[in-house]
Amino acid sequence: MTRYVKVALMGSGYAGKSTLIKLLTDNTSNLDANYKPTCGMDCGTITLDKFTKISLVEMGGQTHFEFMWADLLRGSKMVVVVTESNPKAVLKTRQILQKYKKELEGVQVIAIANKQDLPGSMKPRSVEDLLGVPTYGMVAIDSTQQLHGYKLIVNGLRDMAQVAA
Numbered sequence: 001m002t003r004y005v006k007v008a009l010m011g012s013g014y015a016g017k018s019t020l021i022k023l024l025t026d027n028t029s030n031l032d033a034n035y036k037p038t039c040g041m042d043c044g045t046i047t048l049d050k051f052t053k054i055s056l057v058e059m060g061g062q063t064h065f066e067f068m069w070a071d072l073l074r075g076s077k078m079v080v081v082v083t084e085s086n087p088k089a090v091l092k093t094r095q096i097l098q099k100y101k102k103e104l105e106g107v108q109v110i111a112i113a114n115k116q117d118l119p120g121s122m123k124p125r126s127v128e129d130l131l132g133v134p135t136y137g138m139v140a141i142d143s144t145q146q147l148h149g150y151k152l153i154v155n156g157l158r159d160m161a162q163v164a165a
């Protein structure tokens, strides 16, 4: 029987969560650059092996969907916080992490400092200092970063022994 491991993608609207799901779960590298806010939630699946799939659950980041966040976090083995890498966005992401501290207790949390291609982006190291969770740089619109993104999630889960090696 297939086992599903839930990984939640959290973060403000426009951060790049849907783009990341497309990057990691689609067969095409044809990413749509037109922003369409996720209404509520979205989901993508990564097949890990014969028995295990990862469900990537995106929590729509626009503030009017925030009422769903605590519910959507429930049962997550890992939470990936996606942020734009400009200082204002990172500070907003820090507020989100502080606000959901209780819900995130005991869950492995990593952050993705996305849109590293944009001028004025903070380095992942500096973002990590502000967020207080392991942070990795990303350009989710760049299909060559697919393996990088995949490894961040799969290796993180393996480290936790949530998924059989």
Ligand SMILES: Nc1nc2c(ncn2[C@@H]2O[C@H](COP(=O)(O)OP(=O)(O)OP(=O)(O)O)[C@@H](O)[C@H]2O)c(=O)[nH]1
Pocket (backbone or CB within 6 Å): 011, 012, 013, 014, 015, 016, 017, 018, 019, 020, 032, 033, 034, 035, 036, 037, 038, 039, 059, 060, 061, 062, 082, 114, 115, 116, 117, 118, 138, 139, 140, 141, 142
């Ligand atoms: N320059 C650049 N743009 C990106 C990158 N990743 C995503 N984008 C763009 O940013 C916009 C928002 O991306 P989405 O993936 O829709 O953002 P989201 O986090 O899912 O937003 P919500 O669904 O509202 O929570 C889109 O126009 C993407 O093409 C990146 O690495 N670099």
Ligand SMILES: [Mg+2]
Pocket (backbone or CB within 6 Å): 017, 018, 019, 036, 037, 038, 058, 060, 061
């Ligand atoms: Mg989205």
